[in-house]
Amino acid sequence: MPPVIVPSEMPKVETPPRPKTYKVKKGDCLWKIAGKVYGNPFKWGRIYRANKAKIKNPNRIYPGQVLAIPWD
Numbered sequence: 895m896p897p898v899i900v901p902s903e904m905p906k907v908e909t910p911p912r913p914k915t916y917k918v919k920k921g922d923c924l925w926k927i928a929g930k931v932y933g934n935p936f937k938w939g940r941i942y943r944a945n946k947a948k949i950k951n952p953n954r955i956y957p958g959q960v961l962a963i964p965w966d
Contacts, residue, residue: 916941918959924952931963940964 916927924942929935942952944964949955 912965913963916961916963918955918957918961920957922955922957924955927961 913931916931918927924938925935928938928941932940938952941961941963942949944962948959948961955961
């Protein structure tokens with residue numbers, strides 16, 4: 895029977911860094927952005943509340959806008 899090798903520690907899985915900002919692209923909406931960033935489009939309101947000074951109407955965002963992405 896061959897010897898069993900047990901690693902002393904588990905390999906570390908690197909997770910990609912969380913984005914702090916998002917640059918709006920053509921065809922984006924808050925729903926799509928929340929889906930991409932959080933994995934849950936229903937969290938679009940979180941992005942809207944963090945960017946109220948930049949977004950007057952949540953149904954109108956424009957390509958080139960840079961939005962803050964809150965994580966807490």
